[in-house]
Amino acid sequence: MEQATTWPAGHIQVHEGDGLVVIEFHGEIDIAAALPIMFEMDAATAAAGQTVVLDLTPTLFIDCYGLRLVHRAEQRVRERGGRLLVVCPHPLILKILQLGGLGERLAVPPTMEEVHAPEAQESAG
Numbered sequence: 001m002e003q004a005t006t007w008p009a010g011h012i013q014v015h016e017g018d019g020l021v022v023i024e025f026h027g028e029i030d031i032a033a034a035l036p037i038m039f040e041m042d043a044a045t046a047a048a049g050q051t052v053v054l055d056l057t058p059t060l061f062i063d064c065y066g067l068r069l070v071h072r073a074e075q076r077v078r079e080r081g082g083r084l085l086v087v088c089p090h091p092l093i094l095k096i097l098q099l100g101g102l103g104e105r106l107a108v109p110p111t112m113e114e115v116h117a118p119e120a121q122e123s124a125g
Contacts, residue, residue: 010025010026010027010028010029010030010032010033010037010059010060011025011026011027011033011037012024012025012026012037012040012041013026014040014043014044018116019051020050020051020052020053020115021044021045021047021050021051021052021053022052022053022055022112023041023044023045023052023053023054023055023073024055024057024058025037025054025055025056025058025059025062025066025069026058026059027058027059027060027061028059028060028061028062029059029061029062029063029065029066029069030061030062030063030065030066031063031065033065033066034065034066034068034069037069038069038072041069041072041073042072042076045073045076045077045080045082046076046080047080047082048080048081048082049080049081049082050077050080050082051082051083051084051085052073052077052082052083052084052085053084053085053086053087053112053115054070054073054084054085054086054087055087055112056086056087056088056090056093057087057088057089057111057112059088059090059093062093062096064100066096067096067097067100067102070086070097070100070102070106071100071102074102074105074106083107084106084107085106085107085108085109085115086102086106086107086108087108087109087110087111087112087114087115088108088110089110089111094108
């Protein structure tokens with residue numbers, strides 16, 4: 001399953017494989033992109049018991065609306081008995097997540113390669 005939706009400021013791409021649902025945020029995730037992205041993200045986080053990876057690697061910018069999307073994804077996945085991993089190599093975006101109260105609640109591997117490592121898969125399950 002691969003789908004991509006493009007918005008003026010950013011877009012989301014969802015794909016599944018290796019037992020993971022990967023949601024990539026592309027571009028700038030701000031007020032202009034948040035609402036349309038939310039509907040796509042909600043569909044991708046609807047199933048119970050899944051491990052969802054939110055990949056922020058292709059993200060250029062995130063504001064409080066993007067932070068809200070991350071929080072919403074974490075809450076939806078946790079309520080359904082799953083686990084959310086957030087891949088984020090960007091120090092500024094990591095700081096925003098930390099200041100937004102998500103730093104302690106999220107597993108944040110810096111690369112997708114680390115997500116696919118056997119240790120990460122064991123701790124995700």
